[in-house]
Amino acid sequence: MSFSLSETSFDPRTLILLSLCFAILVISFSSLQFLFCLFAFSVCLAALFKVPFVSTMKKMLLIDGFMVLALLSLPFTFASGSFILFLGFPFYWDGLWLAIAILLKANSIFLCFTALMGRMGLAEFAHALAHLNxxxxxxxxxxxxxxxxxxxxxxxxxxxxxxxxxxxxxxxxxxxxxxxxxxxxxxxxxxxxxxxxxxxxxxxRGFTGTFPLLHHFHYSMKDTALVSTFIAFLIVFLSIGFLLDGSFLKGGI
Amino acid sequence: MVDAYFTLRSISFRRSKQSPLFQGLNFEVLPNDQIGVIGGNGAGKTSLFHLMMGLLLPQAGDVFAFGQVCRNEKDFVPVRSQVGYLFQNSDDQLFCPTVEEDVSFGPLNLGMSHKEAREITSKTLNELGLSGFEKRITHHLSGGEKKLVALASILAMNPKVLLLDEPTNNLDDEAYKRLTDILKSLNISKVIISHDREFLSDLTEKTYRLEAGQLHLE
Incomplete structure (x- = not known):
């Protein structure tokens, strides 16, 4: 029997909490080498959960397109560190790295959320939130x-x-x-x-302010397996980040 | 021969993935015609009006309005200013805060000045026995008043044809009688969708039954 992550039903609460933890982890890093590794991790996650490629790319481009407009000005307005002159304007390298970091963070979180929660219906999501108090x-x-x-x-x-x-x-x-x-x-x-x-x-019909919840979710061994695999792979990817020399990404500048 | 206001020629229409609603439907509205349309729920009575107003476009067949063939949104814009369409639900029609604003909405769309629009508004309201309603809040009107204000809002555009979609629905006896009297006094072509046989025989000269995607004269 073949095992497919995309067809296994996990407890929605597990998926929500995992996504949330990943998002917090991503925003707490600022160095590029870790962010690259976390991005690679979320790409692998999306591939494992068989996220539909075309529609996800479209959504990502939509988000990125919006952000790129804002981020384009960053290298020109950062005003600290070394810079070169670009068409007569100062172009700050640190601003560029910050822009790339923001892009990486946003896309990693988006991919992770799509992979873990993309198949979850809004109603199911709401029910899971209710169960998470x-x-x-x-x-x-x-x-x-x-x-x-x-x-x-x-x-x-x-x-x-x-x-x-x-x-x-x-x-x-x-x-x-x-x-x-x-x-x-x-x-x-x-x-x-x-x-x-x-x-x-x-x-x-007797409503007094609380919704009776029909769905009850069950935390099972599958969820434990998912969480432990998730954490294990996250550690592997972050270790790769440690091994990488940060300066190589910046091309020795 | 007089030019027909509306000629629908072998219209076929289906909503996506549903069985066809109309197949080879023919329909004609001449000046001074008083036509009733009956048919079961879901037979497509409202869709017939939507096709005549260009709110839906047929997959096959031609819609002629006032002698012009109409194929797209642009063709229908001038048609709409000559046809008064009374919606089944008056709430859909009344969207402005006050009666006056709502009734003058159509005349303003026709390019009239504010002064002219205001004049035609009070004139129309007067004719329907609604004088003094100008500053009333549309949202707070009763069902019967809403229907009359909605009628006023289309009459203010001086239409040649009225399309009335179940005008007597949910009206009490008094409002019913008032509406019937007003409609009788109007010297305009009318097409009326209704389930009310008595109302139709009172107001119309011929009645079509919409069944299996076609109109049959009764």
Whole structure:
């Protein structure tokens, strides 16, 4: 019988806690050689959990594209350490290393989260949070969001459709901006009203402020195996980081 | 021969991955036509209106509106300003804080000045017996009032055709009678979707049944 990590069901609580610990570990390192190793680790993790390549790359590019715009200015504004002149502007090496470190951190955490929690449904995630004793109001907000975000989307579409039927078109006029303002405002009003209706309906069925949780998760040997393998491999990758001479990455500058 | 307001010619339409809703559907609305449309739940009555307004586009067949063939969003923009579509749920239609703002939304979209829009708004509200409603909050109106304000908001655009989607749903007797009287007095072509036979026989001259993706004259 073949064993596949991507098809094994682990306790969602284990996956959430592992991801969280990894994220804390990653942000606590600042030297590039360790960050490279942690990034390599998360790439291996993603490969082991068979993360879909194309869609994950698209999401990563989206995040990176956003960050690169902000990070591009970093080497020019760091203003300490050695620099070269680039088109007449000072280009600080330390700023460049910091930008690379930020990119590595973000991508490592993103890959790890996708690998461990990518297959988890939002509802399952919320239930797991509840079992981890996250305050129940946060969990309830998350659960309601999962349930009602589509309802609100449909409401918005219906209103937009009715606006178009009365000749509405997007333009850069005061009338258009005002109308969009009304649309968003009314969406808020409707949401609040709907929320009140839902609360009433829930009270009618005996709701007193706590959600009965149907799912109960079971911590099993599989989870222990996952955690211990995770830690073991993390130590291996970090040891590689120790063995690497930090200066080689910076090309002896 | 008079030009038809709407001509739908052998329309086929299906939502993705569902069985076809319309197959070879034909429909015509002439000036002064008073048409009723009945049909079971999910027969596609509302979708028929959406096709006429260009909110849905057919996979095959042609929609002619006011003599022009309409194939995309751009073609339908001028059509919408000549057709008054009363939604099944008035809440979808009323999105501005006050009645006045909501009723003048359409006229402003037609390019009228604020003064003209304000005039036509109070005139329309007057005609529907809603004078004094200008500053009322749309959200706090009763169901019957919402329906009448929604009707006012489309009449303010001076449409040639009215498309009414189950206008009498959830109305009490008084609001029902008021709406019927107003609709009777309007000298505009109407297409009315309803389950209410009495209401239809009162207001329309012919009734189509929408069944199995086609319209059959009753």
């Amino acid at each position: 996250v305050p129940s109001s946060f969990v309830q907000i998350l659960l309601f969001m999962v349930r009602y975000i589509d309802v609100l989307k449909l409401e918005l579409q219906r209103m937009l459709r009715a606006m178009k039927c009365r000749g509405f078109r997007y333009s850069t006029s005061w009338h258009c901006w005002k109308s969009i303002g009304h649309l968003i405002g009314m969406l808020f009003v409707r949401s609040i009203e709907r929320a009140e209706q839902i609360l009433i309906a829930m009270k009618c």
